[in-house]
Amino acid sequence: MMNNFYKSLIFWAVGLTLMSCKQDQSQSEELKPYNAQEALEVRYEKLASYPVDSLSFPRSYSRKENAVQKVPSKDWTSGFYVGNLFQIHSLTGEDRFQKVALEWLPYMQKEELNDGTHDMGFKIWCSYGEAYEQTGDTAYEKVILKGAQTLSTRFNETVGSLRSWDFNDDIWEFPVIIDNMMNLELLFEATRISGDSTYHNLAVQHANTTLKNHFREDQSSVHVTVYDTISGAVKQRVTHQGLNDDSSWARGQGWAIYGYTMAYRYTKDPAYLNQAKKTAAFFLDHKNLPDDGIPYWDFNDPAIPDAPRDVSAGALVASGLVELYSYTNDQKYLDYSNKVLSSLKSQEYILPADFDAPFILDHSTGNWPKNDEIDEPIVYGDYYFLELMLRLNNLNNN
Numbered sequence: 594m595m596n597n598f599y600k601s602l603i604f605w606a607v608g609l610t611l612m613s614c615k616q617d618q619s620q621s622e623e624l625k626p627y628n629a630q631e632a633l634e635v636r637y638e639k640l641a642s643y644p645v646d647s648l649s650f651p652r653s654y655s656r657k658e659n660a661v662q663k664v665p666s667k668d669w670t671s672g673f674y675v676g677n678l679f680q681i682h683s684l685t686g687e688d689r690f691q692k693v694a695l696e697w698l699p700y701m702q703k704e705e706l707n708d709g710t711h712d713m714g715f716k717i718w719c720s721y722g723e724a725y726e727q728t729g730d731t732a733y734e735k736v737i738l739k740g741a742q743t744l745s746t747r748f749n750e751t752v753g754s755l756r757s758w759d760f761n762d763d764i765w766e767f768p769v770i771i772d773n774m775m776n777l778e779l780l781f782e783a784t785r786i787s788g789d790s791t792y793h794n795l796a797v798q799h800a801n802t803t804l805k806n807h808f809r810e811d812q813s814s815v816h817v818t819v820y821d822t823i824s825g826a827v828k829q830r831v832t833h834q835g836l837n838d839d840s841s842w843a844r845g846q847g848w849a850i851y852g853y854t855m856a857y858r859y860t861k862d863p864a865y866l867n868q869a870k871k872t873a874a875f876f877l878d879h880k881n882l883p884d885d886g887i888p889y890w891d892f893n894d895p896a897i898p899d900a901p902r903d904v905s906a907g908a909l910v911a912s913g914l915v916e917l918y919s920y921t922n923d924q925k926y927l928d929y930s931n932k933v934l935s936s937l938k939s940q941e942y943i944l945p946a947d948f949d950a951p952f953i954l955d956h957s958t959g960n961w962p963k964n965d966e967i968d969e970p971i972v973y974g975d976y977y978f979l980e981l982m983l984r985l986n987n988l989n990n991n
Contacts, residue, residue, distance in 0.1 A: 629938035635946045636953040637681050640674075641693050643951035647700040650674050653959065653971040654950045661950050662966075666704050669712035672720035673976040674951070675701060679723035680979040684986075691727065698724055705739040711757045713744040714776030719976065722782065734786050741783030741792050744776065748795050752820045753802040755795070766828060767820040771807055771845045774800065774852025781859040793859070800856045804868055806830075807849070812871035813841040813892075814849040834960050840893035843906040846876050851913030857920065869917055876910060877929055885936040886911070886929055890958035901967055904942060905957040905974035907933050912977045915984040927988075934985060937978055944970060954978055 643651060649663035650671040664671055678694035681687075701720045704713070717740035725733040747756045749767060757770040777796040784793035806818050806827050815838070819829040835842030853869040856862070876882065881892045887907040894900035911933035914926040936942065942954050952970035959966025 627940050629943065632940075632943045632946065633938070633953065634685075636944060637685065637690070639949070640678060640681065640951045640953075641690055645693070645696045650697075650700075651951045651972060653957075653966045653969050654952055655966075656969060666701050666716070667707060667710075669710065669715055670972050671704070672701060672716040672718070673972045675720035676723045677953075677972065677975050677979055679727055680976070680983060682727065683983055684979065695724070702736055705736050706743055708743050708746050709759055711744065711747055711755055711770075711773050711776055713740045714779035715973075716740075718776075718779040718782065722779070737779065738783050738787055741779050744779060745792065745795055748799070749820075749822060751822055751825045753798045753825065754820070755799050757817075765817070765819045767822050769799075769803065769807075769818050769820065770816055770833070771803070771814045771852070772848045774803060774848055774856070777852065778855055781856075785859075796856070797860060797862075800853070800860075800865060804853075804864060808868065808872070812868075812875045814845050814872060816842055816845050832962075834962060836891040836893050836961070840891050841875075841879075842891050843876075843888040843903050844890075844909065846872055846892075847906045847909035847913065850876065850910055850917070854913050854917045854920070858916065866917075866920060869913075870921065870923075873910075873914060873917060873926065877925065886933040887936055887942075887956070890961050901958045901961065902956045903958040903974075904937065904954050905971055905977065908937065908954075908974055908977035908981055912981040912984055915981065915988060919988070930981065930985065934981055 648665045650666065650668065651661050651674055652664045652668060652670045653662045654660070655662055675694050675697045678690050678697065682690035682694065698720060701716060704716045707713070717737060721733045721736045721740070724730065725737060744755065748754070749756060752767055754769045755773055755776070756767055757773045758765070758768050761768070777799060780792040780796040784790055807814050809815065815830045816832040816835050817830070818827055819831065820826065821828050831838045832840065832842060835845065849872045850869050853865045853872070857865040857869065879892055881897050882888055883902070887902050887904055889897050889900040890903040890906070891900070911930040915930045917923075918926040918930070937954060942956060944950070944952060944955050950970065952972065953975040955970050956968055957966070957971035957974035958968060959971055961967060
């Protein structure tokens with residue numbers, strides 16, 4: 594009897610010890626600090642292992658459908674995925690990411706002839722431009738130049754701008770969106786590569802027209818300015834992706850800040866630098882900008898603080914402000930960029946390791962009025978996040 598008693602006592606003690614060890618291990622795992630770099634490396638692998646498919650460029654992830662939203666090359670977002678792989682190669686130094694990017698790249702080439710869109714810069718420069726900058730392969734110059742030639746066909750001399758969209762032509766005679774500032778980089782680069790100033794001059798005319806007609810007194814940007822093609826006069830100032838015509842759509846402010854900073858890089862026109870600074874001030878000083886720097890999708894959403902965030906807008910602005918800092922040495926720009934980087938490199942925004950989709954960050958918002966891509970991973974949010982890290986790395990290493 595005594596032996597059985599001691600045996601039971603020993604089993605009980607061993608069991609208690611094992612339970613205690615498991616609890617200690619669990620507590621230890623809970624207390625283990627979050628390793629953002631390890632988390633990012635897992636996400637990078639998700640991008641590299643995604644199957645190459647000419648019709649399936651990953652654009653976003655729909656939780657409602659529990660599926661990756663895939664698009665062909667004609668979609669305005671297609672070039673970002675290729676660009677993401679090239680940028681991961683730059684960040685890690687691992688050639689396998691560039692190898693995968695180069696496998697995707699040929700499926701973008703036909704877009705050099707797509708004259709039905711203003712998004713040539715997003716598609717061609719974010720893919721072939723990244724390839725050209727990394728490899729120096731002059732074959733990519735031809736694609737860049739052909740894309741710039743195609744984009745140039747959308748320029749209207751009377752308006753002094755590139756036409757943005759062809760849809761809604763029954764109500765929008767000649768729409769120009771603030772996003773279109775981003776596509777000017779392709780034109781500026783085409784002149785740099787070819788020596789033909791035509792592209793540069795078109796980009797300057799577009800930037801000047803937008804400068805004149807897209808900004809409100811508080812220096813926020815409207816989304817869409819509609820022009821009369823006979824007189825060149827402004828007919829309407831409206832929105833397509835913001836809350837309403839008078840609201841400040843967060844990503845639109847980002848396109849303006851980044852776009853005019855980039856235009857200053859190529860022209861050194863102080864008017865462009867001044868506009869970037871004024872719209873940055875509107876953004877950074879806004880009472881509805883959250884403490885972590887990641888904006889709500891629209892500054893005027895009455896649902897704030899319960900409105901969706903837009904990581905893509907935060908990353909876009911933060912990347913643009915690194916460049917703006919390089920021209921101004923204004924510390925507030927760099928402070929914001931570092932804050933956004935710190936916020937995004939956290940469990941709150943980096944997708945978990947078991948999230949099986951080729952994206953890095955969560956909580957971007959695509960098109961709120963259409964209830965499309967709300968609070969989801971979106972490819973261009975990743976693009977500007979990766980670019981932000983590269984720009985900060987370059988700044989710190991110089």
